[in-house]
Amino acid sequence: MSLINQSTIALRARIDEAVKDLHELTIKINHADLAKTVSDLRNRINDPFMFVIVGEVKAGKSSFINALLQTDREITKVAPQPMTDTIQQIVYGEKEEVIVINPFLKKILIPVDILKEVAIVDTPGTNTIIEHHQEITESFIPASDLIVFVFEAKNPYRQSAWDFFKFIHGDWRKKVIFVLQQKDLMSAEDLEVNMQGVLDYAEKQGIHQPQIFATSAKLEKDGNKTESGFIPVRHYILENITGGKAPVLKLENSVSTCLRINDSIREGLDLRQQQWEADMEFRKDIKSTLDNQELKSNRQVDQLVENILAGYDRTTQAKERELREGLSLFSLVRRSISSIFTKNFSQRVVGNSGQRTGAKPERSAARKTARWHQ
Numbered sequence: 201m202s203l204i205n206q207s208t209i210a211l212r213a214r215i216d217e218a219v220k221d222l223h224e225l226t227i228k229i230n231h232a233d234l235a236k237t238v239s240d241l242r243n244r245i246n247d248p249f250m251f252v253i254v255g256e257v258k259a260g261k262s263s264f265i266n267a268l269l270q271t272d273r274e275i276t277k278v279a280p281q282p283m284t285d286t287i288q289q290i291v292y293g294e295k296e297e298v299i300v301i302n303p304f305l306k307k308i309l310i311p312v313d314i315l316k317e318v319a320i321v322d323t324p325g326t327n328t329i330i331e332h333h334q335e336i337t338e339s340f341i342p343a344s345d346l347i348v349f350v351f352e353a354k355n356p357y358r359q360s361a362w363d364f365f366k367f368i369h370g371d372w373r374k375k376v377i378f379v380l381q382q383k384d385l386m387s388a389e390d391l392e393v394n395m396q397g398v399l400d401y402a403e404k405q406g407i408h409q410p411q412i413f414a415t416s417a418k419l420e421k422d423g424n425k426t427e428s429g430f431i432p433v434r435h436y437i438l439e440n441i442t443g444g445k446a447p448v449l450k451l452e453n454s455v456s457t458c459l460r461i462n463d464s465i466r467e468g469l470d471l472r473q474q475q476w477e478a479d480m481e482f483r484k485d486i487k488s489t490l491d492n493q494e495l496k497s498n499r500q501v502d503q504l505v506e507n508i509l510a511g512y513d514r515t516t517q518a519k520e521r522e523l524r525e526g527l528s529l530f531s532l533v534r535r536s537i538s539s540i541f542t543k544n545f546s547q548r549v550v551g552n553s554g555q556r557t558g559a560k561p562e563r564s565a566a567r568k569t570a571r572w573h574q
């Protein structure tokens with residue numbers, strides 16, 4: 201026994217360390233909700249195994265707890281005004297005491313032996329009008345070790361109850377047992393039908409061999425222990441939870457809750473990675489579009505420059521041609537004028553001083569004309 205205790209204590213210390221790391225991770229990634237969940241889990245790791253009793257308002261949850269605890273009095277108030285009810289955490293204490301934690305949460309300490317191994321949380325109801333109740337009930341789920349889902353035996357088919365069940369089982373994979381309460385109010389045959397209905401539905405939701413109990417807190421209170429249905433419930437608890445098993449089961453549950461949280465962080469990271477990759481792909485796409493556009497623009501600029509140059513060439517060639525043509529016209533005119541001038545001059549020289557002396561100026565005029573041509 202002491203060996204088990206030693207190993208349990210060592211295991212708890214290791215799990216405590218892992219939960220601490222997980223808590224730091226949730227803070228690092230800035231996930232306020234998960235950080236709070238893990239912080240709650242850390243605070244409760246040394247608590248006893250925790251039953252959380254959930255179900256619709258007036259299903260008979262509080263009566264179920266009172267009957268289970270076998271005390272002479274009502275520990276948790278039965279029914280009068282469910283709307284003003286609080287969540288009540290019932291734990292072991294040497295003497296009775298009620299500690300108000302906040303307007304929605306009360307801690308009740310009582311000297312009942314079973315509470316040394318299990319703590320019980322009574323919740324006002326999943327369909328309660330006050331939103332905070334649902335919120336707080338939900339906040340108890342991650343730290344719970346066993347969920348007792350209580351239905352009114354007459355009607356276990358309400359949608360809101362099964363929606364809440366999906367949250368518990370689907371999101372948190374918590375261990376659940378089902379109780380059909382107030383069975384004294386219906387015939388054995390009808391009860392049989394509803395038990396089968398719950399069984400079918402739970403199996404459809406993926407629960408393997410669901411545990412379903414039918415109880416009557418009224419019969420138990422009246423002392424009809426054979427008919428009340430509490431014997432099988434107590435037997436189940438004794439076989440599966442109490443009798444020294446609770447601390448290890450509690451640690452196992454804490455580990456699986458941590459794994460759930462870890463998974464959900466991983467899913468978040470995977471999602472972000474996918475988003476990042478999609479963003480990178482998009483950026484690549486934009487870059488290649490821009491590159492293509494740049495290439496196209498460059499080509500257009502080249503084309504434009506070529507066109508301008510070609511236009512320039514055409515214009516200069518035309519101008520050059522015009523100029524050249526202009527110049528040759530001018531030289532033609534000039535030659536003509538010059539030849540007229542030369543003819544007149546030679547005639548005059550020949551007339552004045554004879555052929556020999558006239559030869560010289562004619563040659564020099566021809567030279568002048570030749571210079572014009574150069």
Ligand SMILES: Nc1nc2c(ncn2[C@@H]2O[C@H](COP(=O)(O)OP(=O)(O)O)[C@@H](O)[C@H]2O)c(=O)[nH]1
Nearest residue numbers: 257258259260261262263278279382416417418
């Ligand atoms: N006949 C009968 N009435 C019950 C039984 N359990 C609870 N009730 C009544 O059902 C009503 C709601 O019970 P309560 O335990 O307060 O339901 P809770 O809102 O789920 O906590 C009260 O009027 C109880 O007296 C039962 O086993 N048999």
Ligand SMILES: [Mg+2]
Nearest residue numbers: 261262279324
């Ligand atoms: Mg109640």
